[in-house]
Amino acid sequence: MRITIRVEPRHADNSTCEHAVKPSGKPRDPASGCPGRTQFAVVCSEHGDIAQPHHVKQLAEPAVTKHRQEHRAALTAR
Ligand SMILES: [Zn+2]
Ligand SMILES: [Zn+2]
Numbered sequence: 001m002r003i004t005i006r007v008e009p010r011h012a013d014n015s016t017c018e019h020a021v022k023p024s025g026k027p028r029d030p031a032s033g034c035p036g037r038t039q040f041a042v043v044c045s046e047h048g049d050i051a052q053p054h055h056v057k058q059l060a061e062p063a064v065t066k067h068r069q070e071h072r073a074a075l076t077a078r
Contacts (some may be wrong), residue, residue, distance in 0.1 A: 004045045005067050007060045010053055012038045042067065 009017040012035065019027050019034035027034035039053035040060040050067050054060040 001046075003071055005050070005064050005071075006043055007057060007064055008041045008043045009037045009057075010039045010041050011035050014039075014041075014053070044071075046071075 009021075011017050017034060017037045019032045019037075020029065021027055021034065021037045025037040027036065039055050040057045041053040042050040042060050042063040044050055044067055047067075050063060054063070
């Protein structure tokens with residue numbers, strides 16, 4: 001099974017943000033109902049949420065890389 005690990009933008013209530021937002025995290029379209037993007041969760045297709053969501057996307061990226069490496073290590077250990 002192919003495992004995917006990605007950064008998922010979230011709202012303050014931890015729901016997924018799939019709205020178009022400005023770099024500031026504010027919704028691009030005020031009528032979209034988006035309350036604003038406040039955090040970024042690292043989600044693995046096998047393990048679900050990895051650790052705590054990050055408030056800055058740049059900080060979530062290394063967690064994706066790290067978790068990907070853990071999977072790679074687990075595969076080669078077999
Ligand atoms: Zn949103
Ligand atoms: Zn995983």
